[in-house]
Amino acid sequence: MEIIAGIDEAGRGPVLGPMVIVGVEASEHSLKKFRLKDSKEYARVTRDNLAISLIKTVERIHIRVLYPEIIDYFVENKTINELEFLAYLSIIKDVNAKTIYVDCFSTNIDYIKRLFKERVPQKRFIVEHKADRKYPIVSAAAIIAKHIRDAIMDVLSKDLGVYMGSGYPSDPRTINFLKSVLEEGNVKILNGIVRFSWKTVKRLMKLFLSL
Template sequence: MKVAGIDEAGKGPVIGPMCIGGVLTDEENLHSIKNLGVADSKKLSPKRREDLFLKIEKYASKTFVLEISPSQIDELRKIMTMNEITVMGFSKVLENLQPDTAYVDAADVKAERFGKKLTESYTVNVRKPLTVVSEHKADDKYPIVSAASIVAKVTRDRRIEELKKSIGKDFGSGYPSDRKTKDFLDNWVKENGSLPDFVRHSWKTAEQCLENK
């Protein structure tokens, strides 16, 4: 039986993509993933995440990351909520992996509702049965979801570092609560009169920067 774990990194930031990571393995190999020492990516150092990322790719049957850009998020938010965008993204990762069972970190206050919507979205596009286990803090409970969390987080971190190098500026984490990120956006708008394409224009933080201009 094929088992997958799915998790996202970057749902809330104002800068950069949302990355949805998926890890697929045979059921009998789940212990190998666990023995790597995987954990919720937020509890690991960047170096530890990078080390585990390489090991996960080696032991998993397949890994896949879907990146949803800021401009794609802005367009989609005109017709759906962020939770619905996340369901759509998780479904696309599942379509790529096509497991028999999927463990997912619920991106909805109601974990059961998230799992139901994900199952419905998947079965519309892939006409084969799928068991979805949707829980909050699944990246803490299930090593296969921890692995997906690491794959998603490492991919997003790499994109953020690439972005900082390309513009020659350090904007911090990219989250609205980060003072460094907020100051960067304020200064960018003052200098350029508009927001860059790597920012989610539909976020309140971004809109406020334009209003303050």
């Protein structure tokens, strides 16, 4: 059976924690039994259990963890799309499969597909938005990426002794965590955890540190 690959990320938008990009290699047949869907549609426990089963099933997994420092550098000096492109490309170069399905991180699908093809011409690329909803191989990558990111966030929360929430700016627990730390003026503990280039963080820092 032909082995194909899928690549997706988890954690592009949060103010806290890393972005995790995962590439998965597997046969379509091996994934059919899971009836995979969008990773966001699963409850945490269900997604974690599913991720563990997928890890045991797929042929190969490629993981890239992009921490806040590198994200901040690209946001301030280049673009986050450039960072994602480089991370995706590094996975693509490691993949053995000839056909690779990619959940596109850019609004310009044709441009990204052309860049991948120019750098790795021997591969066949299917690049689409929301590919994790259409292709099980991409769903598998997204589920595993989310599982890894959640585990990292759990460790960070445990190390600090404070639950930080999901890390997304829409999560009140995350915003309350940031506010409590900034109110105390203890910015140093946020190093390696917070994306200081995010507008939400800049706004809160300006509000609390200027008091």
